Structures are given as structure tokens and as C-alpha cells.
Amino acid sequence: MSNVTYISGKEPHSREHRLIFRNIDRKGYDPGLKCYLKDGGYEQLKKAVTMEPKAITDEVKAAGLRGRGGAGFPTGLKWTFIPPTNTKPVYLICNADESEPGTFKDRYIMHQDPHQLLEGMAIACYAVGAKLAYIYVREEFPHAARILEEAIAEAKKAGFLGKGICGSTFDLELYVHRGAGAYICGEETGLIESLEGKRPYPRIKPPFFPAVLGLYMSPTIVNNVESLCHVKHILAMGGAEYAKLGTPNNTGTRILCVSGDVQKPGYFEVQVGKVTLGEVIQDFCGGLKPGRKLQAVIPGGSSAKVLRADERFKLKRGDEMVEIGLEDIPMDFDSLAACGSMAGSGGVIIIDDSRKISWVLNNINSFYAHESCGQCTPCREGSLWMKKISDRIVAGKASPDDVATLESVANNIEGKTICAFGEACSWPTQSFIRKFRAELVADTREELAGVPVNHETTLAAANLKN
């Protein structure tokens, strides 16, 4: 990174490790092909087309890359799920829907370094045998869609896309598809339905795992923008070398998007697991706002379970179990899962003590109620009920029993729906109630009117209803 200079005021933090964001905010850098080629652009694609496709997948597997779209699924392993006996066309879709609240990384790649994504996609297509690929860009990113379309035209003219790529026999057509303006279009099977021109109703898995039955019922690899960008760097470094970045099982770098109550919110590319949540808040983001105390953190996009500032967590370190506080949690997939939440899409939302918890939960519930696709009853009805109940709590019109009802509604969504939106909308409610029950009950009308509430009874009521 030493030969790279950045726009004044936008320099990366000294502890960042920039691979994917190397060219973001770089002085004099533009999204054109000329600029990309000056710095080794498309060299990895030239190398890739001389390799056996399987050798590329093996490098990605050796790198240990896990998907950056939300679930953290191993990318190389996903690629091997295409049935070996398949005779249908194989497709690759780049998921550029970036719809999880708190997440704002993919848009910078598309705006400022589109050829990095195209090169990653072309290498991935070569590895999985796809001759047709799409970038599904959310409707709210028209600027990104235009930049990508220009980049595709440039790459095609220069022989990096189209027929006989880089003098090989590899052909690839790549199209931008503009999204339908809904959160559920980011869920891979909803996305596929939308791409097919239909309403984005997610498909049930099994049998509709995209790698087997995806776009037009053909094998389809769906990967996030950031995941696909990593492919180029893995090829450049070699899988084993890439795997030395980060921590075991949580390799490489990832972009954290930090928003909420910190002095300097923003994006930071770090080695996975090499920084703690406390370092992110204090060191990268300049700490909390003056006079404020940390109340909670949602570490992986709005659907991740909330963590309370004063919680204690048990983590395995070597052979030992250690107890740690919130600020000591390493920012990686496994540690955040062990602490009861998830790394998700990398959207870290910081909540200080100026926020009313009922307001935060209501804000999240309003989003999910608006975004349920309506296909299955527990999610369609439940997400709206959760919003209505949290509306009442915020307005001081709820009864303490409503908190118990709210919890029971969430418990009746989780695990009972076609797609993981069911979990995405119920986890915030479940975790906020589990960790902030007293704060929520304190906002109900009896408490506000000074009527003493028996918290034991409301807890028992919740358990009965579940």
C-alpha cells in the first residue's frame, strides 16, 4: 500500500489491511479501464485462463474464503456443489443488492473500482464453467449500474469479456440487471425469481439450492460483490498465502461498515479476527460521542442479534474457555457466533445510552414489516404484529403483557418460514427482549403511570405463550 496515496481526509486507518478497498478514495484513481490496467488490472484473468478451472476452485478452497454477503458460507465449497453430471448451462450471479441495513461496502467497489469486480467475476465464471453472468444491482444504485455498464463495455472492447477472452477459448457475456427495490431481492432465491422477471418470492431449500437448481432451473452460483473481488487477490497471492491473513477458519480481510453513535463512522478493511469490537469503536472510529456510554452493539447488519454493553461472553482460546466483555470480542465469524450473534454482512451498528431501546427495536421492526414478501403467514403477519406492538411500546400505550406477546410472536416466526428472512426479522426482537426486557417494560403504560410491574410474572407469561 506504500506506493498508493489517498485523498486528504480519507486515508485508511494505520491498522487497516486493504486488498479490496486498495483503490477506494485513492488519489487520481478513476473507474476507467486505463487506470485499472496501470496497476496490474486483468493480469489475474490472463493467468486464470491458462489454468485448469478446478485448480482455481482449489486455490479459493485453500484460501478459506467465506462469503461476505451474510451467511459466511465457504465460497470454494459452494462452487463444487454444481453437479458433476450437469449438462445444463451454468450461471453466475453477483449479488449487488446490498440491502441489509447498516451495510455500505459493495456500493464503493461498484462506484470506484468496477473492473476489480468484473475481473473477479470473470475468473469465478471460468472456474465454475459459466458463460453467462449477471450483476444484480439494487434499484437504489442507478449510478453504480451505469458505471458497471460502462466498465463492461470497456472490458469487452479490450477482450477481457466476450468471445475468446485473453486469446483463450473462454467466452463470457456479462450483464447488469437492475433490482426491483426490495430487501428480499437480496435473498439469493428471491433474487433469482426477480431476475427471471417474476415477483421475488424466495424458493424453498431444499430442493432449490441455487448451485443445483437456480436461474432457469440450472446450476447457478450466487456470490456477494466483496466475495467475488477476493477471488482475484487469492489468485495473485495463492490460496495458502491468502489464508495467512486473518485467523484460522476466518481468513483474509473483510470490510467493516460502522454506523451509529461513534465519532467517526465509516468503512475499514481489516484482517478477519485481528481486531476487537472495542478497537473498532475506540481506535478506528474515535470512540463514542462526548459524555456518552455504550449501551449495545448490533455487529453484523440489522438482523444480527444485539449484544449488550455489560454482557459477559465465554470464548474458547486454545484449550481454555475464557470470559470476556463486549469490547474484547474479535471481529470474526466464529467469535461473534460463539457470543450469540453473527458477523453477517459486516454492518456494525453502535448504540449509545442516548437511544431508547424501544425506539431502536421499533425502527428495526418497521423495516422488516415493510420488507416481508408476504409469501408465508408467520412472517407476513408476524412481522407486522411485531411492528404494531413495538409502535405501541414506543408510544407508551402498551401493557407489560405486550412485551411477552411480542416475544411469543417472534418465537413463532423463527424456523417456520420459507426463507431466512423469518430469522432476520425475529432475531432482533428476541434478542432485544432477552437482553433489554426491563427497559422495554419500563416504556409500557403501567410503568409510565407508576403502576408497579411484576417482571417475574411478565417473564412467566412469555414462557407460557412460547
Ligand SMILES: Cc1cc2nc3c(=O)[nH]c(=O)nc-3n(C[C@H](O)[C@H](O)[C@H](O)COP(=O)(O)O)c2cc1C
Ligand atoms: C433476507 C435476506 C437478504 C439478503 N440480502 C443480501 C444482500 O443484500 N446481499 C448479499 O450479498 N447477500 C444477501 N443475502 C444472502 C444471500 O442470500 C446469499 O447467501 C449471498 O448472496 C451469497 O453470497 P456469499 O456466499 O458470497 O456471501 C441475503 C439473505 C437473506 C436471507
Ligand code: SF4
Ligand atoms: S420468510 Fe418472509 S420474506 Fe421469506 S418467503 Fe416467507 S414471507 Fe417471504
